[in-house]
Amino acid sequence: MDFQICQNTQSPEKFLCLNEECYLAEKKHIQCYQCLTKQHLSKNKVVRHVDDFIELEQFTNEIKKKQTKRQTFIQMIFQQAFDFQKSKVQEIQLSKNPDLIKNATEKIEGETTKFLKYLSTLYLDQKFTFPYQNSFHVQYVKFYFENENKYQEDAKSKLSILFSQIEKYMQTLDLDIRTTMKRSYQKLEQLEKQVIQFSKSSFYNKLQLLVLLLILPYLVYLQINQLEIIKYQRQYEQTFQIQEYLIQELVSIKDKYSLLDKKIEYLILNETENIMALNKTVTEAVDGVQKLKLRFDAFKQSSTSNLEKVRINLQTNLETLQNNITYFETQETNLRSQISQISSKMNALFLKENEVKQLLESQKKEKQEQSRRVKEIMNQLEEKQVIRRIIQLKNYLYSLLHYRHLIKIHLNLPKTELKDFQLIYEELFDKPVLVYTMISIQQKVYKYEGDNPLVCLGGLSVNSLDSIDLIACDFANDIFKPTFESDKALKSSHGDIYWYQVQESSFGFAPNENIKLLYCDDYDEENEYRLSYWYNLRSTSGGRRLGKFTLLENSTEHILQIYLLKAPFQ
Ligand SMILES: [Zn+2]
Ligand SMILES: [Zn+2]
Incomplete structure (x- = not known):
């Protein structure tokens, strides 16, 4: 299947939406998947009608399958009508009445043809063609959704109406074979009676009697022959009757056989149909998976690019961290060597300090003694000064409090x-x-x-x-x-x-x-x-x-x- 290529996305335009809201609208129906999805994006970023999206190829295949199935079914109905017509015409031909045969055959064939025309106009003529054309879009979709049972039921009921009409018509023709047979027997009996009367009247003439006597053996012979002939004729009539009956039986058996044949064919068709339905389900599932894959691909693309960004960021951060760590490590080594230097110096200093400390301590004790004495003297002096200072402060505050106005x-x-x-x-x-x-x-x-x-x-x-x-x-x-x-x-x-x-x-x-x-x-x-x-x-x-x-x-x-x-x- 050749597809148009979308100018926006360069993807093949091979999807359509089967939702009523969409297929009734006047617009371009066949789109690429991205455009179709974009058109269906609602305000809150949800893709509507997703379950009604279908690939064009699958869509047309479904329609074709449906068409084939319908044609087969209608053909079967046709065949049943033809078979019926044939059997009835044969029945009529048994009457040996040329006028009746002509009129009745015309009538039956006429009814059947009318029925066939009705079915083919209603169910076989389609208002669209293939390959797909946008102008037929609504017809395609309607046919796609049309109920199978409806036309099947209709065709069957119309067929049974045809059958009953023809049967009724046949009854009005008075075609009973047995009555025909009865009439034949009555004629035969009359003939027999005539023969007996004829034999009685021959006694009137003596000459005739003589002659008769002379030719009696011959007559007897003739009579016996005549009786034989009649007997034979009767036997022949009976045989013919049986033969006719057998033919009739044969025809009805043949009818039954062809009906059975049709049924078998129909059953086979149904089986095929089931397989087709199964296939359809499988195709739908595959299609669903493909859609999912498309969505997943889009998701994957966006998430892959995001992941890539995050990865690059992480990488840069990692590099910076690694640099920092390296820098810190060298710093740490430097610090460690410095610390060891300092600690060795500290140890040396510590030794000296101990010596100095002992000296200092002895001096310190002397100083402490001296300063203790000085402090005692100072304290005595300070005590007096502090009291004086307090008095001075009190005087100052008092003056400010009471003589500020002066x-x-x-x-x-x-x-x-x-x-x-x-x-x-x-x-x-x-x-x-x-x-x-x-x-x-x-x-x-x-x-x-x-x-x-x-x-x-x-x-x-x-x-x-x-x-x-x-x-x-x-x-x-x-x-x-x-x-x-x-x-x-x-x-x-x-x-x-x-x-x-x-x-x-x-x-x-x-x-x-x-x-x-x-x-x-x-x-x-x-x-x-x-x-x-x-x-x-x-x-x-x-x-x-x-x-x-x-x-x-x-x-x-x-x-x-x-x-x-x-x-x-x-
Ligand atoms: Zn839609
Ligand atoms: Zn597009």
């Missing part, structure tokens, strides 16, 4: 605000503050090393002693820190107060870091928050600036005061 620059601060403070310095502005003055002030402030108490520095007019005109409070370390620049003050670590204490110049505070210490702070002369006081060996005069007043170096109307917070913890 740490800034105040104008007109009521003296009552300072009731917890001790006044440690109070002199008129015309008195100079020299280095030793400063030292004595600081000695009062710093009673112990590490002290940092709260201190206030301010100035006021002698005319209003209940409140201090300008004063700033802060921790001692910020206030008394020496500075060295004539244009910059240092910011306090607790608030917005800027302190300076430049030797050979002046000390004081300002609200920002800008100062101008030509002699004393002359920066921003209108600012009320600046206090500046001479701090110069050569100066014989005292303070100079209290807020806006910048020329108070010899004033006896203004007082400089320093307050110290009474330590809450001693």
Whole structure:
């Protein structure tokens, strides 16, 4: 069988789908297996109608087989009809009536021909031809699926109808052979009677009697002969009758024989059919296996390529691993040799170390003894210092907790605000503050090393002693820190107060870091928050600036005061 080659897959186009949904559709029916499968692929990747796929060759072979089988069957039915027709015509010919024979034969042959025409038009003429043509597709498929039993039953029942019709017709013809025989006997008896009458009437004429007497022996002889002839004729009639009956029997036996023959043929056909069915099953099985093989091949191809990829990956991984292992092995050997070197060195060192250790231990014992003594002394000292430090911390925290609001620059601060403070310095502005003055002030402030108490520095007019005109409070370390620049003050670590204490110049505070210490702070002369006081060996005069007043170096109307917070913890 020649097949078209698919343009997409280069495979032969030799498959079709026998599902009703497909064979009724107007489309190309014969496809290559891949295209057919692809067409049948549903959304969820399932191939539909797989069990209805069939190879074209198998399909056409099935149809041809079916056709042959049908032709054989119909031919058998034809043969039975012919045999029947023949036997009936023979029966009619026994009547020896030419008109009857002619009419009845025509009638029987006519009925039979009608029957034959009916069967061949219905079951032998097919609306398709071979080789396969797409335009006949539906007819092929319909024939493929047509029920065998249906036409067989139909043909058989139509045949029996034909038989019964002809039988009925035959009955109307009054062809009974026995009645014909009876009639023949009646004629014979009449003849006998005529002969007896004839013999009686011969006695009327004496002459005749004489003659008769004379010829009597001859007549007797004749009569005997006549009787013999009649007897013979009767015997002949009987023989003929038996012969006819035997012929009839023979014909019916022959009919039966040919029927048996047909049955045998049919049985043989059925047997062949069974073998064919078996063959078909085998072919189907082989076909199924082929389909499976096709599917398996496709699966195998894809899985083989996947396996190949995996194999290559594994191979590369294996190679890398092997390289790594080799590298690690060399590393390990290197490390081992290094370790053995190190351990031999270690052994040597260990020996030396033991010697040194003994020496060291004796020294160590001496040192330990010494340090133990030192520690004892240190501990005694530290104990005192730690207690002092704790007190200082407590004082500092207490000051922060209760006097935080005072740490800034105040104008007109009521003296009552300072009731917890001790006044440690109070002199008129015309008195100079020299280095030793400063030292004595600081000695009062710093009673112990590490002290940092709260201190206030301010100035006021002698005319209003209940409140201090300008004063700033802060921790001692910020206030008394020496500075060295004539244009910059240092910011306090607790608030917005800027302190300076430049030797050979002046000390004081300002609200920002800008100062101008030509002699004393002359920066921003209108600012009320600046206090500046001479701090110069050569100066014989005292303070100079209290807020806006910048020329108070010899004033006896203004007082400089320093307050110290009474330590809450001693
Ligand atoms: Zn289909
Ligand atoms: Zn294709």
